[in-house]
Amino acid sequence: MAGYTREVSRRVFAQEFRESNLSFKDGDDQYAPQYLLTPTGAKINRVFIVGTLIEKEDIGTDSEYWRGRVTDPTGSFLIYAGQYQPEAAQVLAECETPAFVAVVGKPSTYTTGEGDVLTSVRPESLYVVDGETRDMWVLETAKCTLERLKSLDGPSENALKAKEYYDPDVHHYSSMVAQALKSLKETY
Helix, strand or coil: CCCCCCCCCCCCHHHHHHCEEEEEEECCCCCCCCCECCCCEEEEEEEEEEEEEEEEEEECCCCCCEEEEECCCCCCEEECCCCCCHHHHHHHHCCEEEEEEEEEEEEEEECCCCCCCCEEEEEEEEECCHHHHHHHHHHHHHHHHHHHHHHHHCCCHHHHHHHHCCCHHHHHHHHHHHHHHHHHHHHH
């Protein structure tokens, strides 16, 4: 345990997150970390999102199991919290919608019978925040996304894997960033 370090939480916009479907393990043992690689080359074991919680619902049958939808300027994230995420589930249960929330969690993918891959987040922590925090997140996430777009032409293993798997349209993701930044201008 002495060598254990927690994975850094990556910032990605909802649109890119929902367009991600390449998940893999780093290593062969059962405890190897699981990752989601995004089209811009973000290798995510944990994600940090801030947005507006616009809906929530207890979809559990035997016990509480909460589903929430958190939106950012590019789309929405689905989050799921239950007995294994008690603090996050409690915040979802008690929070009024709409509310700005900050979430750190694990990306999760589910493949439907038709072969579509659905992405969601299992929150490790979930906090109600203010609009200024959300705006700072949008700015930082825009910056991180643009940096990843620039490094797509570089030698990084994640960039090479993303280019090979997704063949990402740089203009598509640049437009997504511009849309997110434009939403801030409209706020002020």
